[in-house]
Amino acid sequence: MKIIVPMAGRGSRLRPHSLTVPKPLIPVAGKPIVHRLVADIVGVLNQPIEEIAFILGDPAFFGDDVVASLKALATELGAKASIYRQLDPKGTGHAIMCAEPSLNGPAVIAYADTLIRADFNLDKDADSVIWTKKVANPSAYGVVNLNDKNEIIELVEKPETFVSDQAVIGIYYFKDVSVLKNELQYVLDNNIINGGEYQINDGIKRMMANGKIFKTGAVSEWMDCGNKAVTIETNQRMLGFLQKDGEQLIAKSAKLDNANIIEPCFIGENVHLKNCTVGPFVSIGKNTVIENSTVKNSLIQTNSKITNANLDNAMIGNHVVFDGHFEAISIGDYSVLE
Incomplete structure (x- = not known):
């Protein structure tokens, strides 16, 4: 089994935090998004992974440190890492084709801007499995249309009339991903464009038209x-899920001086909390110092210093210095507010 991870986008909706760190590498609950996503997929598949192929953007942004992090992730999961580049953002279908040498055999394709919790067995009779989630407002999503055999017969983007409440979440399994590759090659060769880009859905629709079974x-x-x-x-x-799983969330090297922690919280290596109340639902990256502050429902990354703060629903980047009384803030890397 292979895992293909397109992650070349710049994550503009998460700026300023994605200006210096690619969005999939931003930690959530103490671990980068893409690391957590891939590890969770491996857990669901419950079978050996031979290769994880990452499709990155411009090397000036997705540099050597990013590549090293992803190679270490693959090694940790017992897989070979392959690195590809999508230098021209031409859509989801084009991104997948940038990993053309790896597109053979059984594979999962997963876009690295989401996290999941799942526990199911892949349908061995299906040519492909599209992972979905029941949603309350299907008109806001791309959804699947099912026949009486619970086979997917259509993908419908933001339907104005009800089709189903099963939204596509951006994770796909292919019994033989070379079939998708061939259909996407047709899409590229014939310049089939939707929304100004080459889309994975156009390759999938061609597979469906050729009788492939989707579940x-x-x-x-x-x-x-x-x-x-x-x-x-x-x-x-x-954090709530990890607490239920019994995962150790507070590093042994964290230093707590008159600090009250309301769990669940993630407290990274060498964090120093002094005269603080932290939590619930706070993640703090390594080497960060927080003093004379109250913090809840917030994400604070590494090597930052927070003093005299009352934070709620805040997101603070790496190497930040913040001294103040704002609450629902969003501060990018290397910012200083004193």
């Missing part, structure tokens, strides 16, 4: 990381 794989939780507000919400939900 759904439902996830119990689907958590977005698209912008500041939903990323903070995802951090809250993920």
Whole structure:
């Protein structure tokens, strides 16, 4: 089994946090989004992964440190890492084709801007499985249309009339991903464009038209990381799940001086909390110092210093110095507010 991860986008909706760190590498609940996503997919598949192919953007932004991080992730999961580049953003279908040498055999394709919780077995009779989540407002999503055999017969983007309440979350399994590759090659060769780009859906629709069987794989939780507000919400939900799983969330090297922690919280290596109340639902990256402050429902990354703060629904980047009394703030890397 292979995992293909297109992640070449700049994550503009999460700025300023994605100006210096690619969005999939931004930590949520103590671990980068893409690391957590891939590890969770491996857990769901419950079978050996031979290769993880990452499709990155411009090397000036997705540099050597990003590549090293992703290679370490693949090694940790017992897989070979392959690195590809999408230098011209031409859509989801084009991004997948940038990994053409890896597009053979069984594979999962997963877009690295979401997190999941799932527990199911892949349908061995299906040519493909599209992972979905039941939603309350299907008109806001791309959804699947099912026949009486619960096979997917159509993909419908933001339907004005009810089709189904099963939204496509951007994770796909292919029994043989070379079939998708061939159809996407046709899409590129014939300049089939939707929304100004080459889309994975056009390759999937061609597979359906040729009689391939598509089934759904439902996830119990689907958590977005698209912008500041939903990323903070995802951090809250993920911390709750990790607490239930019994995961160790407070580093042994953290220093607590008159600090009250209201769990669940993630406290990273060498964090120093002094005269603070932290939590619930706070994640703090390594080497950060927080003093004389109250923090809840917030994400604070590494190597920052926070003093005299009362934070709620805040997202603070790396190497930030903040001294003040604002609450629902969003501060990018290397900012100083004193």
